Amino acid sequence: MSTPTIAVIGAGLGGAAVAALLQKAGFDTQVYEQAEAFSRLGAGIHMGPNLMKVMRRIGVEQQLEAMGSHPSHWFSRDGASGDYMSRIELGDHARSRYGAAYITVHRGDLHALLVDQLDSERLHYGKRLSGVEERGDGVELSFVDGSKARADIVIGADGVNSALREALLGVEAPLYSGWVAHRAIIPAAKLEAIEELELSAFEDCVKWWSEDRHMMVYYVTGDRREYYYVTGVPEPEWDHGTSFVESSREELREAFADYTHPVVQALIDSTEEVTKWPLLERDPQALWHKGRMVLLGDACHPMKPHMAQGAAMAIEDAAMLVRCLEAFGVEHYRQAFACYRDRRFERASKVQQVSHDNTWLRTQEDPAWVFGYDVYAEPIDATEKSVA
Numbered sequence: 001m002s003t004p005t006i007a008v009i010g011a012g013l014g015g016a017a018v019a020a021l022l023q024k025a026g027f028d029t030q031v032y033e034q035a036e037a038f039s040r041l042g043a044g045i046h047m048g049p050n051l052m053k054v055m056r057r058i059g060v061e062q063q064l065e066a067m068g069s070h071p072s073h074w075f076s077r078d079g080a081s082g083d084y085m086s087r088i089e090l091g092d093h094a095r096s097r098y099g100a101a102y103i104t105v106h107r108g109d110l111h112a113l114l115v116d117q118l119d120s121e122r123l124h125y126g127k128r129l130s131g132v133e134e135r136g137d138g139v140e141l142s143f144v145d146g147s148k149a150r151a152d153i154v155i156g157a158d159g160v161n162s163a164l165r166e167a168l169l170g171v172e173a174p175l176y177s178g179w180v181a182h183r184a185i186i187p188a189a190k191l192e193a194i195e196e197l198e199l200s201a202f203e204d205c206v207k208w209w210s211e212d213r214h215m216m217v218y219y220v221t222g223d224r225r226e227y228y229y230v231t232g233v234p235e236p237e238w239d240h241g242t243s244f245v246e247s248s249r250e251e252l253r254e255a256f257a258d259y260t261h262p263v264v265q266a267l268i269d270s271t272e273e274v275t276k277w278p279l280l281e282r283d284p285q286a287l288w289h290k291g292r293m294v295l296l297g298d299a300c301h302p303m304k305p306h307m308a309q310g311a312a313m314a315i316e317d318a319a320m321l322v323r324c325l326e327a328f329g330v331e332h333y334r335q336a337f338a339c340y341r342d343r344r345f346e347r348a349s350k351v352q353q354v355s356h357d358n359t360w361l362r363t364q365e366d367p368a369w370v371f372g373y374d375v376y377a378e379p380i381d382a383t384e385k386s387v388a
């Protein structure tokens with residue numbers, strides 16, 4: 001009997017994580033990524049203890065801890081008065097209470113580390129999935145370059161505009177949420193040069209709020225070389241037809257005119273380059289798998305980034321899917337997929353909803369249901385196999 005093969009579509013954060021875990025567990029896993037080569041895309045990303053526990057299994061927790069910033073708190077503050085609306089303890093508290101560190105990093109550095117864990121001979125760049133067809137005992141994949149591949153099962157980790165999702169659920173564009181995100185990185189040297197403010201005024205992890213918008217700010221490197229902000233600002237239409245556009249200091253000044261706190265204004269004044277992104281989402285959907293195909297991450301449940309948990313959900317999905325495949329075996333993919341979906345649907349849907357509402361940590365609350373979660377502690381009953 002030949003060894004079953006698994007195809008992963010997309011080598012983003014979720015795809016690289018699932019493929020790394022599958023390959024570590026000994027599954028024959030091929031990864032198909034549309035990009036021509038790796039590039040250091042994105043900017044900041046929060047890695048809560050729930051996500052760091054998966055990084056531990058992949059074997060990169062220590063490297064991430066070394067490269068990331070370790071905030072002592074998540075602060076929420078009023079954009080005008082600077083009043084503290086919440087002080088969520090992280091640092092040593094997170095480590096002891098939730099079982100791993102809370103760090104912030106550059107998304108590109110995290111991505112590079114995950115991709116480095118993959119067998120390079122099984123990572124195929126320049127492979128944009130264009131068609132998928134279940135035939136007999138496998139799935140035939142077609143790519144835009146005219147090539148084809150075959151696999152026993154296919155994992156769609158191809159992001160918010162997933163081609164595999166289309167194969168499962170038909171063509172349906174993601175919803176524009178009515179919010180945009182401005183994203184900028186400010187070199188620490190620029191902050192040091194501000195005479196009116198001490199460098200310590202720029203806290204390690206702080207979200208500035210008003211009624212309908214916010215600015216989340218944190219370091220993306222452990223040596224505090226790069227400070228990063230990402231906003232959430234209402235904008236009724238997105239008709240640019242691109243995934244992002246250039247923005248400007250002036251646009252930020254206008255959007256945050258009411259944020260009179262000097263730290264926020266200093267950040268805007270120090271901005272050299274800033275881009276603006278539409279925030280896309282979907283409503284929770286019941287169908288996560290069909291036949292030999294299964295979805296994870298943004299392909300399945302894209303969300304506004306306001307909880308900083310989108311990648312965490314993709315990577316928790318990855319860990320649970322691999323656990324279920326290990327418990328049931330690829331040949332029992334139906335049960336494995338059902339096991340995975342049953343254990344992920346409620347949590348991912350709740351995080352989608354709270355992200356949509358943008359209420360996370362705005363006031364003092366207990367974040368244990370998110371940070372304390374351990375995907376490896378969830379029981380899996382392999383006797384579910386007998387249902388087959």
Ligand SMILES: Cc1cc2nc3c(=O)[nH]c(=O)nc-3n(C[C@H](O)[C@H](O)[C@H](O)COP(=O)(O)OP(=O)(O)OC[C@H]3O[C@@H](n4cnc5c(N)ncnc54)[C@H](O)[C@@H]3O)c2cc1C
Nearest residue numbers: 010012013014034045046129158159297298308310311312
């Ligand atoms: C502004 C912003 C800030 C964010 N901040 C955070 C944060 O702090 N913390 C957090 O946890 N999350 C954050 N997120 C969310 C996070 O980035 C995503 O949820 C996460 O990247 C999803 O991972 P994924 O693997 O599902 O998709 P992606 O990382 O988008 O990867 C999809 C991959 O599939 C490839 N692909 C697409 N189509 C095809 C195809 N047809 N064939 C082959 N390959 C294909 C793409 O090239 C890409 O490499 C943020 C998102 C935004 C927009």
